[in-house]
Amino acid sequence: MNRIDQRFSELKQQGRKALIPYITAGDPAPQYTVGFMHALVEAGADVIELGVPFSDPMADGPVIQKACERALKQGTRLVDLMQMVKEFRQTDTTTPVVLMGYLNPIERIGYENFADQAASVGVDGVLIVDMPPEEAEEIGPLLKSRDLAAIFLVAPTTSNQRAATICAHGEGYLYYVSLKGVTGAATLNADDVAEHLAPLRGMTDLPLCVGFGIRDGVTAAEVAKVADGVIVGSALVNRIAESVDAPETIAGQLKSVLAEMRTAMDA
Amino acid sequence: MTVSATPTPKTKFSDLTRMPDARGHFGPYGGRFVSETLSFALEELEKTYLSLRDDPDFQAEFDYDLAHYVGRPSPLYHAKRWSASLGGAQIWLKREDLNHTGAHKVNNTIGQALLAKKTGKPRIIAETGAGQHGVASATVAARLGLECDVYMGAEDVQRQKLNVYRMRLLGARVIPVESGTRTLKDAMNEALRDWVTNVDNTFYIIGTVAGPHPYPLLVRDFNAVVGREARRQSLEQIGRLPDALIACVGGGSNALGLFYPFVEDDDVAMYGVEAGGDGVETGRHAAPLASNAPRGVLHGNRTYLMSDEAGQVSDTHSISAGLDYPGVGPEHALWKDVGRVSYVAANDKEVLEAFRELTHMEGIMPALESAHALAHAKVLAPTMRPDQHIVVNLSGRGDKDIMTVAKVDGIEF
Numbered sequence: 176m177n178r179i180d181q182r183f184s185e186l187k188q189q190g191r192k193a194l195i196p197y198i199t200a201g202d203p204a205p206q207y208t209v210g211f212m213h214a215l216v217e218a219g220a221d222v223i224e225l226g227v228p229f230s231d232p233m234a235d236g237p238v239i240q241k242a243c244e245r246a247l248k249q250g251t252r253l254v255d256l257m258q259m260v261k262e263f264r265q266t267d268t269t270t271p272v273v274l275m276g277y278l279n280p281i282e283r284i285g286y287e288n289f290a291d292q293a294a295s296v297g298v299d300g301v302l303i304v305d306m307p308p309e310e311a312e313e314i315g316p317l318l319k320s321r322d323l324a325a326i327f328l329v330a331p332t333t334s335n336q337r338a339a340t341i342c343a344h345g346e347g348y349l350y351y352v353s354l355k356g357v358t359g360a361a362t363l364n365a366d367d368v369a370e371h372l373a374p375l376r377g378m379t380d381l382p383l384c385v386g387f388g389i390r391d392g393v394t395a396a397e398v399a400k401v402a403d404g405v406i407v408g409s410a411l412v413n414r415i416a417e418s419v420d421a422p423e424t425i426a427g428q429l430k431s432v433l434a435e436m437r438t439a440m441d442a
Numbered sequence: 443m444t445v446s447a448t449p450t451p452k453t454k455f456s457d458l459t460r461m462p463d464a465r466g467h468f469g470p471y472g473g474r475f476v477s478e479t480l481s482f483a484l485e486e487l488e489k490t491y492l493s494l495r496d497d498p499d500f501q502a503e504f505d506y507d508l509a510h511y512v513g514r515p516s517p518l519y520h521a522k523r524w525s526a527s528l529g530g531a532q533i534w535l536k537r538e539d540l541n542h543t544g545a546h547k548v549n550n551t552i553g554q555a556l557l558a559k560k561t562g563k564p565r566i567i568a569e570t571g572a573g574q575h576g577v578a579s580a581t582v583a584a585r586l587g588l589e590c591d592v593y594m595g596a597e598d599v600q601r602q603k604l605n606v607y608r609m610r611l612l613g614a615r616v617i618p619v620e621s622g623t624r625t626l627k628d629a630m631n632e633a634l635r636d637w638v639t640n641v642d643n644t645f646y647i648i649g650t651v652a653g654p655h656p657y658p659l660l661v662r663d664f665n666a667v668v669g670r671e672a673r674r675q676s677l678e679q680i681g682r683l684p685d686a687l688i689a690c691v692g693g694g695s696n697a698l699g700l701f702y703p704f705v706e707d708d709d710v711a712m713y714g715v716e717a718g719g720d721g722v723e724t725g726r727h728a729a730p731l732a733s734n735a736p737r738g739v740l741h742g743n744r745t746y747l748m749s750d751e752a753g754q755v756s757d758t759h760s761i762s763a764g765l766d767y768p769g770v771g772p773e774h775a776l777w778k779d780v781g782r783v784s785y786v787a788a789n790d791k792e793v794l795e796a797f798r799e800l801t802h803m804e805g806i807m808p809a810l811e812s813a814h815a816l817a818h819a820k821v822l823a824p825t826m827r828p829d830q831h832i833v834v835n836l837s838g839r840g841d842k843d844i845m846t847v848a849k850v851d852g853i854e855f
Contacts, residue, residue: 230754231627231740233634234477240621252752278475278739280753305475305739309465330479332641337481355479356639 178271178299179324179347182221183382183403193348193404194219194395194437195384196411197275198429199226199242200259201251203419207426209262214426216270219437222348224302224406225260227253227276234304236359238409241416253280253289257296264297273300273326273347281314290317300324300347308344315344328352331371342379348404349375353387359409363388365397372401392439399440407436455782458705461773466655466743469779471772474654476742480634483641488656490560495663500556507552508667511585512542516668518675518833524803531685531826533819535806535836536672536700545809545838546668546696547578551647553664555582558645565589565644569633571598571626571692572764572811573605574838575649580614582647590614593633595625598763605842623757626692626767630741650693651771654742658771665699672833673703680831686711686822689835690814691731691785692765694774696837705782713822714774715814717760718787728758730770731778731785740768745775761790761846762810764838788817794850796820797840809838810846 176184186193196215200208212223228246232239253276260272274293281289281303293301301323306314308327318325324347329338332355342349351372353363363385372383385398386406395405414428461468466488474484494500508514516537525533538546551568558566566583568590570576576592583590592609596618599606609616622628630653637646648657651665676684687704689697691714704710716729727733730746738747740755748756748768760766777783788796796816801807808816815834823832840847848855 230622230749231631233631233741234479234638236635237621247754254752279747279749279755282739282744283736283749283751283753304477305742307474307476307478307481310473310475328478330477330481332479332482334482334485337485341478352477352479355641357635360639 177322177324177347178269179222182271183348186221192399192402192440193221193382193384194433194440195222195224195404195406196220196433197224197226197406197408198411198415199228199239199246200256201228201246201249202242202412202415203245203422204249205251205255205259207422208259210426211429212263213267214430215433216267218430218433220270220433221404222271222273224273224275225256227256227274227280229277229280232277234357236357236409238359238412238416242412245419253284257292260298261296271299272297273302274298275302276304278303278306286314286317290321290323293323294321298323300326302326302350304328308341311344326350329375331355335374338375339378342375342381345379345381348382348384349379350406351375351383351385351402353385356387358387361388362390362394363398365401368398369401392435395436396439396442405436405440455708456706458777458780458782461776462655462659466659468772468776471745471775472655472658472743474742475739475744476654477638479638479641480654483637484654484656487557490557491656491660494557494560504553504556508549512548512552513540514667515671516540518672518679520679521804524800525823527803528820528823530823530828531830531832532828533823534680534684534831534833536668536833538668538696538835538837539806539808539812539839543574543578543581544841545574545578546665546699547575547649548581549667549699550649550661550664550695551575551578551582553660554645554647555586558588558647559586561645563643563645565640566647567591567593567633567636567644568647568649569593569626569629570649571629571766572762572809573598573602573609573842574764576609576614576616577605577612579647580609580612583614584612591636592616593619593629593636595623595629596620597624598626601846602763602842603845625758626763627740627755634741650695651698651773652693652741652743652745652769658743658773661695662698662702662773665695666702668696668699668835669701669703672700676833683707683710684831684833685826686713686832688713688715688815688818688822688832690715690765690811690837691770691774692717692728692767692811694771696835698771698773700835701783712783713818714783714785715818716785716787717762717765717814718789719759721789722787726759727787728760728766728768729787730768731774732787743772745769745772746778761793762814764809764811765814786818788814792817794847797847806836807840808836809840810843812837
């Protein structure tokens with residue numbers, strides 16, 4: 176069983192919701208990333224979304240754009256992420272890791288090469304922001320045959336017909352984008368989210384996780400009431416941005432942001 | 443000059459008129475690579491456009507605006523003096539520079555504005571490089587009473603101050619984009635971010651034959667009036683089809699507009715001229731096709747894309763802001779692969795020479811973008827006979843570039 180499925184099945188038994196932090200790999204520099212991943216797990220992360228920095232992150236707001244710029248300035252490449260996951264797996268063999276990013280870096284190293292490397296270092300899922308299921312015909316089978324979950328987005332603008340297609344292709348979990356906009360844009364409305372999740376429940380057994388607009392324990396707890404998982408990105412990346420001059424303090428800050436959410440969600 | 447190998451098989455070219463397929467693919471290129479939030483808006487746009495594409499009323503409205511607002515047809519002008527000085531083929535200029543707002547860009551914005559009107563959205567956004575598409579968008583927005591925001595790379599805001607002020611006079615808001623390389627690609631990123639946020643009330647007028655499906659299709663269709671006129675005018679004025687067509691290629695909308703109605707005319711050679719910058723061999727250019735850049739995905743479509751080995755999009759360089767883009771329309775990518783069009787590059791120095799030559803010899807000041815096409819005409823014409831004919835798309839006028847040229851000459855105002 177894929178680590179993602181395993182994790183969600185454990186959470187279901189425990190009656191708990193998944194907490195899924197996102198950080199951009201290589202931000203503020205590549206040598207810190209694995210340490211941050213372990214810190215996030217210690218603070219209660221159930222799945223880690225590791226961002227692949229890209230020069231043109233079209234779906235991201237300024238916070239993650241700048242994270243990409245910092246990571247790229249340090250020369251972070253997709254092949255470096257593979258090494259980070261490999262290193263992470265030396266001591267953590269159970270926390271699922273999802274690579275999240277844009278298609279071009281994957282296109283450039285080749286789909287098969289990417290899938291081989293990801294599977295061999297212990298990646299569990301792949302979320303490519305600018306690749307809806309219609310464009311995933313070629314890479315889909317390559318991921319599937321290596322037990323890598325292809326995770327897709329569902330948005331407030333997604334029609335029921337499209338949602339059904341996405342549910343049919345999706346694996347691991349569904350990433351529900353809580354608002355129209357880029358990452359880090361605004362605060363979500365939990366009632367709205369609940370309303371949009373309801374029809375999805377009828378279409379799929381996949382866990383429904385919600386991202387965009389979750390800033391603190393209060394919003395995380397609100398979302399956890401209606402979703403199976405809570406995804407938090409910009410709120411963490413903001414902390415990294417504020418402390419680029421004191422990188423040794425970042426792991427502790429990430430832990431405290433995430434622990435607050437964990438506590439609020441489990442209360 | 444870099445000329446790509448162009449074996450021209452006599453087959454398959456008729457297939458090219460049947461592109462894209464139902465999902466917006468031009469062979470391996472094109473498609474709809476966007477984040478999920480935009481999928482619905484693109485499906486809607488596709489549905490709206492396909493329902494109007496063959497609607498006689500819609501076409502009549504479009505044609506009326508092109509005739510009475512844009513001033514079409516634009517002339518096909520025989521540049522006799524310049525042709526004689528080059529000592530070869532006769533050069534004919536398709537005078538898109540004489541359109542209202544000064545470039546071919548308005549053909550597309552008129553068409554997309556009609557679509558915006560049909561969809562009832564009160565707000566328009568656009569990206570712009572040289573500012574021509576921004577001006578054309580601000581113009582149609584003013585005419586229809588729509589709110590208009592134009593994203594423009596901060597570097598381009600600097601080098602195209604005149605167009606920035608034109609847009610402001612027209613009532614548009616020009617938003618300088620400070621991220622990335624601060625040029626056209628970053629303006630497009632920011633426009634996409636705006637659209638994803640305001641998708642309910644906003645129509646995004648993409649200015650070139652790139653972007654997610656259906657944009658490459660509809661921008662091509664709206665610009666194809668250029669080639670239809672040029673074809674008819676060639677038959678009337680030359681008495682036959684030309685031997686060659688030349689157009690500059692950034693995203694590639696003026697080139698596709700001219701080329702598309704000739705695509706099945708196998709005897710008409712076609713040359714797309716990309717921005718060679720300091721020279722393709724220096725790496726400082728914006729010529730993904732002529733330099734054989736790898737395949738990649740950016741701004742919603744797969745195409746030839748200048749990127750490094752890790753897949754990060756490369757910085758581009760060109761004297762002309764309108765061609766300063768690392769990708770190219772997906773239909774051009776296919777036409778390169780099947781050998782229908784030869785894609786070459788002209789470097790900044792050659793472009794400035796062509797700019798000065800046409801200005802001096804014909805009294806026509808071309809846009810620096812269009813001067814790329816002229817630079818290749820200078821190379822090609824002398825290799826041809828005086829009874830042969832070349833049609834060059836003079837896609838825009840050069841008024842906006844006077845400051846750039848003055849700076850090269852060391853003149854400050």
